[in-house]
Amino acid sequence: MFEFKLPDLGEGIHEGEILKWHAQVGETVKEDAPLVDVETDKAAVTIPSPRGGKIVSLAGNVGDTVEVGQVIVVIDDASSGTAKTPVAAPPVAVPASATGAAPPAPAVVRASGPVVAAPATRRIARELGIDIQTVAGTGPGGRISVDDVKSFASGGGAARAGESVTDDAGIDQPSTPASMGSVSGIPYLELEAMPDFASFGPVEREPVRSIRKKVAKRMVTSMVLVPHVAHMDEADVTQLDEFRVRMRKELEGKPGGKISLMPFVMKAVVEALKNYPMFNASLDPYREELVYKKYYNLGIAVDSGKGLIVPVIKGCDAKSVLEVSADVEAIAAKARAGSIEVNDLRGGTFTITNVGSLGGTGLFPTINYPEVAILGMAKAQQRAVVREGQIVIRTIMPLTLAFDHRVADGADAARFMNEIVRRLSDPLFWLMTR
Numbered sequence: 001m002f003e004f005k006l007p008d009l010g011e012g013i014h015e016g017e018i019l020k021w022h023a024q025v026g027e028t029v030k031e032d033a034p035l036v037d038v039e040t041d042k043a044a045v046t047i048p049s050p051r052g053g054k055i056v057s058l059a060g061n062v063g064d065t066v067e068v069g070q071v072i073v074v075i076d077d078a079s080s081g082t083a084k085t086p087v088a089a090p091p092v093a094v095p096a097s098a099t100g101a102a103p104p105a106p107a108v109v110r111a112s113g114p115v116v117a118a119p120a121t122r123r124i125a126r127e128l129g130i131d132i133q134t135v136a137g138t139g140p141g142g143r144i145s146v147d148d149v150k151s152f153a154s155g156g157g158a159a160r161a162g163e164s165v166t167d168d169a170g171i172d173q174p175s176t177p178a179s180m181g182s183v184s185g186i187p188y189l190e191l192e193a194m195p196d197f198a199s200f201g202p203v204e205r206e207p208v209r210s211i212r213k214k215v216a217k218r219m220v221t222s223m224v225l226v227p228h229v230a231h232m233d234e235a236d237v238t239q240l241d242e243f244r245v246r247m248r249k250e251l252e253g254k255p256g257g258k259i260s261l262m263p264f265v266m267k268a269v270v271e272a273l274k275n276y277p278m279f280n281a282s283l284d285p286y287r288e289e290l291v292y293k294k295y296y297n298l299g300i301a302v303d304s305g306k307g308l309i310v311p312v313i314k315g316c317d318a319k320s321v322l323e324v325s326a327d328v329e330a331i332a333a334k335a336r337a338g339s340i341e342v343n344d345l346r347g348g349t350f351t352i353t354n355v356g357s358l359g360g361t362g363l364f365p366t367i368n369y370p371e372v373a374i375l376g377m378a379k380a381q382q383r384a385v386v387r388e389g390q391i392v393i394r395t396i397m398p399l400t401l402a403f404d405h406r407v408a409d410g411a412d413a414a415r416f417m418n419e420i421v422r423r424l425s426d427p428l429f430w431l432m433t434r
Helices: 119-128 145-151 177-184 208-226 238-250 260-274 321-337 410-425 431-433
Strands: 002-005 017-021 034-039 044-048 053-058 065-066 071-076 230-237 282-283 289-292 298-300 351-352 373-377 381-387 390-404
Touching: 002 230, 034 071, 044 071, 119 145, 230 431, 238 260, 260 298, 260 321, 260 351, 260 373, 260 410, 390 410, 410 431
Parallel strands: 298 351, 351 373
Antiparallel strands: 002 071, 017 034, 017 065, 034 044, 053 071, 230 390, 282 289, 373 390, 381 390
């Protein structure tokens, strides 16, 4: 029998939601044939079967969440004649109750291999700033409990009164409202228990899962950790938009031919980032260092229908406007089809979000942490403006730069935005600077 564990699905991914089983118990599956579709907090992936044989058992139904390292399928590979010698499992911590020894002290370095811990336990570790890889689990099979994490955080001491505990079945029990503030570590921040909404009328509950769950975590992390500042400006894109419309007719049917203002904005951003590298950086709070990225991978916020995702267009500095446009079209098509891959979401250095198609006069976007800035585009529309003492009709696009005030100052943001606005308002300016 071969026990197939949910493999590592990418950096920072610890669990996934089962979307679809491609084989059922009793059926025979071929090696490398599609086995299960799993949606993580970054993308949906299809996992192939690592062995051929008969499906003996499946661990989980559609909609269930499974953890990396958890056995999800048992395959009778002997029935296919392709049985292989099993690979030895990595060493795990031995519970004190099994040896009679005293409970081990929190380990500084942990054996390699999948970490066995519930999502709630991982969340507590992140909130306390602890690398869960360094915590020794005292539960069955080396399972790490909330108590293990808190004991590690306090240098071996017992968990504080009122905080969450692990019951005899190894299930993390919810924290009381009194403990939630202490876990955050932020003075005066105490999360009160939710009121009984059902007492006022009918309600419907839906679990927060996958992409929606990741968005919630990212937004909270960004808004709590990063001191946001917004700088707003407007670009007169009249000439640029007229050129765009003309070129769209000439390029009809060609890759990137459905050109929008987004690729032009992306190229303008890249040129501005070269002169103001602090906006293409990340702040490492543990080493107290600024990490300047010498590459230009721009994320574009996309409403996928299942939640906000940010696919990344890589190497924008080395691509033409038309090439960037083709990449944007391709990634948008993948998002609509639900076929975004994990690699499409990695490696971003700066993000642009465009709500212009939805309307509105402006926005204050949230920084895509650990990046340090994000540009928001509102709807470009005709307005009456004053030019050289005359009222004229121009196409104006509002822009908002939200940035991390730990990394850049207001004057930096103003100069950065001036460069972007200059290029968008005067397309011929690019000919003098490239």
